[in-house]
Amino acid sequence: MLQRxxxxxxxxxxxxxQILFLLDQAKPFQEFQRYPLKKLATxxxxxxxxxxxxxxxxxxxxxxxxxxRLGADTMALQAESSSLKKGESLIDTVRTLEAxxxxxIVIRHPSSGAPAFVAERLEIPVxxxxxxxxxxxTQALLDALTIRDRKGKLEDWNVTILGDIVHSRVARSNIxxxxxxxxxxxxxxxxxxxxxxxxNFAPNLRVTHRIEEALEGADVVMVLRVQTERIxxxxxxxxxxIAGYQLTPARLRLARPDALVLHPGxxxxxxxxxxxxxxxxxxxxxxxxxxxxxxxxxxxxxxxGGAPTDAPHPAKDRSNASD
Amino acid sequence: xxxxxxxxxxxxxxxxxxxxxxxxxxxxxxxxxxNLEAPGAEILDAKGLIVAxxxxxxxxxxxxxGQEMSETIETxxxxxARGGFTAVCCMPNTNPVNDNASVTRGIVERAAASASxxxxxxxxxxxxxxxxxxxxxxxxxxAGIVAxxxxxxxxxxxxxxxxxxxxxxxxxxxxxxxxxDPSLFAGGVMREGPQSLRLGLQGIPAQSESxxxxxxxxxxxxxxxxxxxxxxxxxxxxxxxxxxxxxxLRVTCEVTPHHFTLTDEDVRYDSNYKMNPxxxxxxxxxxxxAGLADGSVDAIATDHAPHHPASKDVEFDRAxxxxxxxxxxxxxxxxxxVHTGKIPxxxxxELFTTGPARVLGFARKIASGEPAxxxxxxxxxxxxxxxxxxxxxxxxxxxxxxxxxxxPMATIVAGRLVFKR
Numbered sequence: 001m002l003q004r005x006x007x008x009x010x011x012x013x014x015x016x017x018q019i020l021f022l023l024d025q026a027k028p029f030q031e032f033q034r035y036p037l038k039k040l041a042t043x044x045x046x047x048x049x050x051x052x053x054x055x056x057x058x059x060x061x062x063x064x065x066x067x068x069r070l071g072a073d074t075m076a077l078q079a080e081s082s083s084l085k086k087g088e089s090l091i092d093t094v095r096t097l098e099a100x101x102x103x104x105i106v107i108r109h110p111s112s113g114a115p116a117f118v119a120e121r122l123e124i125p126v127x128x129x130x131x132x133x134x135x136x137x138t139q140a141l142l143d144a145l146t147i148r149d150r151k152g153k154l155e156d157w158n159v160t161i162l163g164d165i166v167h168s169r170v171a172r173s174n175i176x177x178x179x180x181x182x183x184x185x186x187x188x189x190x191x192x193x194x195x196x197x198x199x200n201f202a203p204n205l206r207v208t209h210r211i212e213e214a215l216e217g218a219d220v221v222m223v224l225r226v227q228t229e230r231i232x233x234x235x236x237x238x239x240x241x242i243a244g245y246q247l248t249p250a251r252l253r254l255a256r257p258d259a260l261v262l263h264p265g266x267x268x269x270x271x272x273x274x275x276x277x278x279x280x281x282x283x284x285x286x287x288x289x290x291x292x293x294x295x296x297x298x299x300x301x302x303x304x305g306g307a308p309t310d311a312p313h314p315a316k317d318r319s320n321a322s323d
Numbered sequence: 324x325x326x327x328x329x330x331x332x333x334x335x336x337x338x339x340x341x342x343x344x345x346x347x348x349x350x351x352x353x354x355x356x357x358n359l360e361a362p363g364a365e366i367l368d369a370k371g372l373i374v375a376x377x378x379x380x381x382x383x384x385x386x387x388x389g390q391e392m393s394e395t396i397e398t399x400x401x402x403x404a405r406g407g408f409t410a411v412c413c414m415p416n417t418n419p420v421n422d423n424a425s426v427t428r429g430i431v432e433r434a435a436a437s438a439s440x441x442x443x444x445x446x447x448x449x450x451x452x453x454x455x456x457x458x459x460x461x462x463x464x465x466a467g468i469v470a471x472x473x474x475x476x477x478x479x480x481x482x483x484x485x486x487x488x489x490x491x492x493x494x495x496x497x498x499x500x501x502x503x504d505p506s507l508f509a510g511g512v513m514r515e516g517p518q519s520l521r522l523g524l525q526g527i528p529a530q531s532e533s534x535x536x537x538x539x540x541x542x543x544x545x546x547x548x549x550x551x552x553x554x555x556x557x558x559x560x561x562x563x564x565x566x567x568x569x570x571x572l573r574v575t576c577e578v579t580p581h582h583f584t585l586t587d588e589d590v591r592y593d594s595n596y597k598m599n600p601x602x603x604x605x606x607x608x609x610x611x612x613a614g615l616a617d618g619s620v621d622a623i624a625t626d627h628a629p630h631h632p633a634s635k636d637v638e639f640d641r642a643x644x645x646x647x648x649x650x651x652x653x654x655x656x657x658x659x660x661v662h663t664g665k666i667p668x669x670x671x672x673e674l675f676t677t678g679p680a681r682v683l684g685f686a687r688k689i690a691s692g693e694p695a696x697x698x699x700x701x702x703x704x705x706x707x708x709x710x711x712x713x714x715x716x717x718x719x720x721x722x723x724x725x726x727x728x729x730x731p732m733a734t735i736v737a738g739r740l741v742f743k744r
Contacts, residue, residue, distance in 0.1 A: 012521075089637055111638035112523035113592030132640070134523030172523060200517050 002309045007119045007126045008299055010135035011177040019177060020169045021309065023145050023154075025298035027028070028315035030145075032069070033290055036261070042314040043072035046304055049102035051077040051094065052129070053109040057180055058265055058289065059129050064105045066296035070314075075102060079312045087254070094118050104304040107131070112169075125303040128159050133167050138299065139264050141175035142292040144181075147220055149291070150260050160186040160255070162215045162245060163224030164193040170224060170264045175202050188214030189224075189245055190236055211245055217254040223263045238271060246272045252282065259285050324348050326361045326446060327718070328698065330369030334376060335673035336688035345374060347695040350737040367740070372732050373573075375672045376687045377409030379679040380649065381499075382474070382553055382624035383578055385411070385442070387433060388426070389418025394629040394716050396430070398438035401578075401714035402627070404742035405503055406649035407675075407731030409696040409716025410441035411627075412683075415452065416475040422447035422458035427466035439741045441696070443469040445499065448487045454479025457486060464494055469683050472499035473554060477535050481542055482531055488548035497549040497575070497682060502535035502560060505602070510708060512640045514587040514601040522590065529607060532600055533559030540567040543646030544575055551682050552576035554626045556600040558610035565619050575694045577624040578611050578657035580648060585721065594635045594722040598628065599676060616666045616675065622679040623671075625652045629717030647715055651708055651722045657729030661702065668702060695738035704730045704744075 002021050011019070033036065048067040052060050060076075061216045061218030067074045090109070097105065104125040119126040130136040148154045159178055165171045165187045175185055182217035187194050191209045191273065199207050210216050226241060252259065259297060261273075261283045269275045280286060299305070301314060325347040332343040332355065344359035345352060355427065380403065386394035396413075403411045413430065415421035424558060427444050434442035446463035450456045452473040460471055467640035471491055478484045478500055491498050508531045512518050515526025536552055540563045543550040550567075552560060555576045586605045590596045603611070614620040628645025635642050653675065660666045675698070680687035690699070710723040734742040 089633070091636055109638070111640045113640075114638045116592045117638055132523050133525075154551075166520070169523060195520075197517060197520060201520065 004309060005303060007115075008137055008303065009116050009126065011126050011137045011140045011173045012135065014177070016180045019141070019144065019180065022141055022295070022298055022302070023148060024201055025313070026141070026145055026294040028313045029294035029297040030291065032315040033293055038069050038313055039071060040069060041071045043067070043070040043305055046072045046103040046225070047101070048074050048076050048300060048304065049077065049097045049105040050070050051097060051105055051107050053079045053090070053107070053114070055079070055123060056108055056130070059108060062289070062292045063129060063296050066293050066300055068302055069293070070297055072300065075100065077304055090114060090118070091121060094122060098122050098124060104300070127299060127303065130169055132169065134169050135173045136169040137173050138292065138295055139170050140177040142288055142295040143174055143262055144177055145224065145291045145295055146262060147260065149287070150284055151219065154181045156182045157219040158184045158186070158187060158217050159222065160218040160221040161222045161224065162211070162214065162247060163189050164226055165189055165198060166195060168192050168224050174222060175205065179203060179205065181263060186214045186218070190241065193298060207277050211251060212254055215251055215254040218259050220260045220262065221247065221252070221255055223261065225264065225266065225268060226272050234312070242271060244276060246279050249276050249280070262288060265289070324353070324360055324364035325367060325735070325740070326364040326366045327369050327374055327697070327699070328359070330372050330374035332374045332689060333669055333672050334391065334689040335669055335677045336376070336686060337690070339668060339689070345689060345697065347735070347738045350695055352615070352689060352691055352695050355689055360612055364675065367733065372699045372701055373668070374689070375698045375700065376676040376689055377405045377694070377736065378653070378675040378698045379683075379687070380408045380411040380625050380627070380652070381414055381622050381679045381682060383411045383627035383649070384416065384629065384645070385413040388415065388429060392631045392716070393634070393666060394435070396433045396442060398563070398714050398716050399627070399629070400434070400438040400440045400442060402647070403649045404439040404734045404736070405714065405731065406625075406651070407698040407700055407734050408649060409651050409698060409734060410443055411444045412469060414472060414474040415447040420447050420451050421445070422450050422452065424462035424466040426458060427463045427742060431467045434695050434729070439597045440736050443467070445470045445472050445474070447471065448473045448478050448498065449483060451467055452476065454483055457490060460490060460496070461494055466494060468498045469495070470503065470551070470611050472553065474501045477501050477503045477505070481538055483702055484539060484542045485546060486544040488542055488550070489551060492546060492548035495684065497551045497684070499553050499554050500539050500549045501608055502532045502539060503533045504534045507531040507534065512597060512601070513590050514585050514603055516604055518587045520728045522592070527601055529557040529559060529603065533563065536560035540564070540572065540574060543567060543572050544570065549573045549575070550575070553582055554579050554582065554600055554624065555620070556582045556603045556622070557607045561614045561619060568619070568649050575621040577622040577679070577682070578615060578620050579624060579626045580652045581646060581721070583608065583611050583615060584655050584659050589721070592639050593721070594637065594639055595646055595719055597639060597644055597648050598626070598641050599644035602660045612660065612665055616670070620674070621682050622678065623652060623656060623674040625649055629715055630719050632718050635719045645719065647713070647717055647720045649715070650713055651720065651725070653731050654727035654729050655710065657702055658727050662728060695735060697735040698731060698737070699733040700729065700731045702729045704728070704732065706730050
């Protein structure tokens with residue numbers, strides 16, 4: 001039987017089999033999102049701590065909703081309203097949360113490695129909802145689910161990632177995940193954000209600073225948000241970025257005709273992506289959001305539910321629906 | 324009188340490597356010879372041990388005054404004694420900064436009252452180490468400093484460095500610099516490279532150090548002053564030192580045990596792997612070892628940097644830089660350099676004794692009339708380092724639980740046995 005996960009800290013350490021298992025776990029939850037009554041009793045009586053030490057809307061709502069639809073209660077910690085402002089350390093904050101006996105904790109934190117730091121010190125499962133410039137594993141899993149759905153399989157595609165790669169946790173998690181499936185990855189963006197050294201990051205990975213070259217033959221194009229709040233070096237003029245790297249309809253025509261366009265959100269229309277592309281038929285942006293719920297429900301079920309990996313799937317069992 | 328019998332005396336100054344006894348009389352060495360007899364003297368049996376000149380650490384942080392939660396002169400020097408050090412040079416980044424004679428005198432007085440080993444303060448180069456006005460260097464020299472440095476940061480500008488060097492040259496004091504270009508350093512927390520990319524930790528390029536080392540070497544050429552590069556971690560800096568020596572400049576340098584032992588590949592999300600300068604690439608680490616072997620590097624210095632446990636038990640990028648170092652320094656030198664065949668045992672002893680003494684401008688040897696400072700160690704004793712057993716107030720070390728071959732066995736300062744394993 002498959003090795004159970006005790007935490008989800010990143011995609012780097014996940015095996016090929018674990019990734020496929022997590023995608024398969026998410027699958028029935030995709031259909032579940034269309035049910036009129038979106039509530040299961042699977043995690044009834046369980047509590048999920050949602051600790052966000054960095055502002056976020058979509059990921060926080062996605063995790064909170066995923067927990068609710070599984071029947072779990074949540075306790076939320078928001079950095080702005082927490083005792084962090086009073087100088088409490090991360091370890092004291094999460095130990096305080098743990099003392100209220102949650103069954104798992106979802107953490108977003110501006111410091112790379114913060115979820116790993118917490119996981120080493122707490123007894124409960126830790127789910128990384130994005131740490132600094134390190135990883136954002138649920139984003140990569142939901143991207144993989146979207147690719148598999150739209151393109152029929154996950155293996156052997158040409159995937160191009162556009163933007164500020166060096167500061168992107170989404171890029172790191174996607175590179176680690178996709179490179180386990182034979183993906184040929186092209187990284188493209190301004191040279192100071194896409195250093196050549198990234199080529200050693202994974203097999204079948206190349207770096208180019210010319211967007212035309214990056215898009216040619218691409219099956220999937222992932223556009224990253226230009227993350228102004230995380231840039232340490234002098235930033236680039238927006239006009240310069242748009243001229244060189246915005247994904248426009250004309251540039252998208254360089255990719256395969258059926259190329260899928262993904263974006264982790266939130267989108268800055270007119271900066272990294274043209275609205276015609278973001279809203280066009282090749283865009284998978286809204287499916288990504290729905291798939292995010294399914295992936296997170298699957299993860300919470302697996303990590304907190306404690307059911308064996310070969311147990312019947314809860315979303316397939318209608319008697320499990322909550323009253 | 325104390326008679327050290329049956330030991331193997333290793334004295335780099337005289338190139339002595341022989342079975343000799345050493346007789347100490349009060350604070351001085353009285354006699355060195357084979358089969359010495361001294362009726363009435365206390366005997367210390369050094370059978371199987373190496374008897375070396377007292378080890379000198381050019382670079383440590385004792386945190387007193389002002390940061391006594393992390394370390395004090397008393398606890399730090401007890402840890403130093405366990406590491407075989409008979410003298411330690413403490414950096415001036417205390418609170419207040421050691422930038423005037425009254426702080427220096429305070430350190431000297433606290434050392435006289437509480438220290439296990441000799442404490443040689445290093446004074447700040449600039450007031451408050453702020454990189455503006457010169458510190459009261461001449462007055463601090465009268466009070467006991469042995470060098471100046473704005474350690475923790477570089478001497479701020481080439482112009483200030485020129486003034487500091489000119490002034491220190493007239494006072495015959497070495498200037499020690501922590502080499503770093505702040506604009507390239509840019510909030511980094513580990514060495515830039517494949518591992519920093521993987522961990523998503525802000526990288527510090529190797530050139531952040533070497534650019535500053537190059538600047539300092541040029542200013543040394545301009546002034547003719549004595550320059551010592553602290554905790555050197557890159558091949559680039561080492562090349563500047565080699566170039567300077569070829570020009571006949573008085574430039575020296577030190578390397579820490581962690582920089583010749585670990586590399587950036589060892590870094591994990593554990594703040595015991597966070598220090599400044601950060602752990603270097605494998606190529607830079609190998610270049611440092613080559614420099615230790617060929618004589619380009621003058622000293623091994625610990626950069627013992629205690630931080631109280633709560634301050635280090637935080638996210639990697641929020642933790643302070645630095646690790647403790649006294650008690651593992653010799654064992655790392657033996658395990659990583661000598662037992663691996665990279666340098667001879669005599670060279671290792673030189674790096675802990677005559678090398679650092681030369682940086683400070685004096686000789687270190689085992690001879691009649693010399694201070695009775697001796698380090699006795701075993702090159703083969705097998706033991707495991709336990710941070711929890713250290714007299715230091717801090718536990719921030721990546722070497723906790725590491726098994727070693729070779730250890731300090733006894734430390735003698737001014738004729739007094741201050742540590743015995």
